[in-house]
Amino acid sequence: MTHFSTQETTALAAADVQLLDSERQPCEVWTRVMGYHRPVASFNVGKQGEHNERQFFSEASR
Template structure:
């Protein structure tokens, strides 16, 4: 599986574009790219969840 993913990424590398990831901090949205090194580490440790439909 890993080799297939790697091959696909290499095959379409010229078509790939940079994706900006935004997160909500203190009531407003900021790009994760602009975080300092400590805040980037904290962002990586966050747990993602899905809320059940009621």
Template sequence: METQIKTQSTVEAHSEMRTKCLVYTRVMGYHRPVESFNIGKKGEHQQRTHFDEKREK
């Protein structure tokens, strides 16, 4: 718990230096930012399983 509080205070102290990170995903042949999805599509995106080629060998 104490580590979480330290991390949170560090993040808050440096919040002015942070930049927003956009996550894109491929949908129907083109790339699209996840933040533009509706609530149902965002939930579907969170439930996806990601393929890791290194682990599958």
């Protein structure tokens, strides 16, 4: 829970934050494989390539 006022929260959200590449950290991506979750970074080269080729879809709402 944050203790910022609505005005402070709006100011923080509107702030133009710029990070240098040296300040960034990689995002760890996990996926479900064979009934359990594993980080994609632990996949072999072929499986990582297969993961990158996946196409996502969204089902049309009725």
